[in-house]
Amino acid sequence: MRRMSGWIAGAALLGAGGAVVTRAQAPDRHVWTGVYTKEQAERGKTAYAENCAACHGETLAGIDVAPALVGPTFLNNWNNTSAGDLFARIQMTMPLNAPGSLGGRKVADIEAFMFEANGFPAGDLPLPPNAALMPNVRIVAQKPEPAKADGPCKCN
């Protein structure tokens, strides 16, 4: 199981064009394992208010023309993708009036705030400022049950 995840992370990095040496055993991470820090989400709250709230709403609930960033519809839409996927989408396309203008650290902060708002727990390691460093951080809408040793993943 661990070997498998390492292979996936390596493949994704190579796919992105980087000959990056990955850890032989990348940890199998997902959003319920504490993938951002509390401080990061706090910074993200301010960054969200500056850059996102005008369209997605103060409570992340969305408005007529911009979707919610919190709740079941959002989570279903991103279920079984990675934190890297979401990071890339935000950095490339948002905000609509100045796409590409947000630095990696700020995007990571905003994503951390979104994770917090969706009820995912904080941890010790911040989200990295680069999508290539988190293809192995899976977005899993439902908190997985405690895994049995080396059992199959029940993440869908």
Add this chain to the structure above:
Amino acid sequence: MQKLSRRTLLSGTAAAAAVIGVNPVRRAVAQDELPGGPDTEWRHYAADQANTRYSPLEQINADNFGDLQMAWSFKTDILGARKEYQFEPTPLLIKGRLFLTAGSRRDCVCIDAATGELLWMFRKDEGQRALNSPRQLSGHGCSYWTDGKAERILFVTIGYQLVSLDADTGLPDPAFGVNGVVDLKQDFDQELDPETADVGLHATPLIARDTVVVGAAHSAGDVPAVRKNVKGYVRGFDVRTGKRKWIFHTIPKKGEYGYDSWLNKDADEAGNAGVWAEMSADEELGLVYVPVELPTGDEMGMFRRGNALFGESLVALDIETGQRRWHYQLVHHGLWDRDIPCAPILCDIPVDGRTVKALAQPTKQCFLFVLDRTTGQPIWPIVERPVEKGDVPGEWYAKTQPFPTKPPAYDVQGIGIDDLIDFTPELRAKAVEMVKQYKIGPLYTPPTVSKPGRWGTISVPGIQGGTNWPGGCYDPESHTVFVYSKTQPSVIGIIPNDDTSVSEFPQVHGIAGADVKPQTAMGAPGSGEPRRPPAMRPGSGPPPGFLVMDGLPLLKPPYGRITAIDLSKGDLKWQVAHGETPDNVRNHPALRGLKIPRTGRAGNLGPLCTKTLVICGEAGFYTNEYGIRGAMLRAYDKGTGEERGAVYMPAPQSGSPMTYMLNNRQYIVVAVGGGNYSAELIAFRLPGVA
């Protein structure tokens, strides 16, 4: 082992279309013969000026739908400066060529309909003007015109300019406007800054009788920055020259019809009332049908007192002159953001033994309004019923609202205890507790002042509506309208605002305790620093205004549905939950062991009707039994609603499907994208030698 196979699949099938048939035995029999036919066309956004989104083709049918395979796909990533994920067009098909707008810059493209090859592309870089627009990205598509010799493709850019292109070459028509372009921010009966004015358009221009009709869209009006916003007038232009033929004031000027429906001369200052939806036209009657949105203030009407025509009205205009022939107001002085979101479907239906030229207007509130399209008179009585008055300071309230007596509403309206989630008694109990914190009631329960313990009114359908911009489709043989709707509530709380730099409205849409955010265009420049830090405390249970319990929706399913409405009787014929049950419901620990019928998924979807089928893709992603993310394109028997087949797509339907016959093969083309999957146009057809 399960994980290994799932991952292996994931790594190898990103672009492959797997096909899941529902009846393999019948499929095998059906593959031998593929009755073809002459090439067909699809000349308008929704097939025709009547907006039926109907095609009589039947090569693809119930027996072989499951065999559909991808003929080609067209990724739009290379168009515009970045990828797009909100790809809403429906292409046109003329003489084997597809025409559509695509990409994050809304380029106009021509594609070989048999192969998906790019034939030409037109790009207009509008710089900051485009970035300021309230309607970004690819929009709904383009329109076609010909006089039998010249052929033109017209579309509205992100920066609100009308462009006319030669359909053969993609080059601007020098005889049209200035070098093929009409600046829509000019000649608009109001002074506008061309760079910053709050106006744009996703809809296609409607072309009828050599006239191009263009509407207008503005920033959402929950927290309107200004009172005197741009007025969303609708205009007709000469298709050959781009010269303005007429303008219709959706907010009447003094002395014009409808001005008196506004109190205190509010019409002079109010803005919006744009036509952001698609329109339809009857060339024989010489009428264009124009669905109008609210004047400024989606949930606050204190600066548009009175019934305020032509807010939330369907207006029939003379195509040649723009003169109003009739109108019907679907909501009086709306406070629920019920902008008429899509084109009325023009249909000739049997009424008392004679055929009546009618129209059927799907709505956000999930009434189908059926009117005589010559006169605007209801086919079945529409009655005015008293509605509750609210408590918002300075607000004006209409005493009654129009309720069609037929056909019945096609989705949930209003909210009562019976509408709450009921998978388990515990969830129902939690839901009952939650709604105690809100005002609930029937359709048109007014918004309420938000305060702790009564955070607002729960509006069902929500502000995005049951049905939105894609609209419905229509089967002329059985006189049946098919329409998708979602069942998703919104909270409408009203909070005071004393910061005129945020909004010139003293009351705005919001939740008590959360500070008022300035609402800018989808792209208007922000102020940089937030005026105040947000007050919300995320991560500590659902915050006020957030209608979710344990990660599940407040209302019971279906969350998305397709309804067939028989216009020969005014009755609902069938209704199905549309969309596989979402991941969070299928995997929820509290629901383990329960048998839950398919719930459908919520989104904005337009169905397609053929000789025998109703075809519609799903909204949003789900993870299928193979562990693969994606969405299904589904086909239903149009007579019964029974599902006849489903085809895997790598991403949800984002633009409504269309179909055509080309070289004896029927194609279904649909725009997909969203989440982490960038925009793509996919063409399906049956197996066979290319």
